Amino acid sequence: MNGPRLLGQTGLPGELAAVPRARRYVRDLLDTFGHTRTDDALLLVTELVANSVRHSDSGRAPGGRVDLAVIIWDGTLHVDVIDAGSAGSAPRLRTDACAESCGGRGLRLVHELATAWGWYAVPSGRVVWFQLAGTEACT
Secondary structure, three states, rough: OOOEEEEEEEEEEOOOOHHHHHHHHHHHHHHHHHOHHHHHHHHHHHHHHHHHHHHHHHOOOOEEEEEEEEEEEEEEEEEEEEEOOOOOOOOOOOOOOOOOOOOOHHHHHHHHHHEEEEEEEOEEEEEHHHHHHHHHOOO
């Protein structure tokens, strides 16, 4: 059993341009370490970073930021997306999103693809995280 290994962390601006930057950053990390579920990880990172920018104070306040941490532990990938949170909303699965709507299904994708996911408050905002089990990384 190995302990957690930080593959990388980065700070991004709280704007939609951060989404493709987050994807590139994670893709480069996972390619370097021989990760086997890169496509799933990239989709989930896209959803969580986009949600942070759209629904938290990180995307509303001038100079807002979203932080990303990528960790591997015993073959499980763990990704944290840290934002400024929002007094008016918290991450939740929507049950009212229909097939014709343009949004509202991001956390449903996270819920369906991730081995586990969740969120918790921190003094500076909140952390939304996911895990993908069964991954491998070169040592």
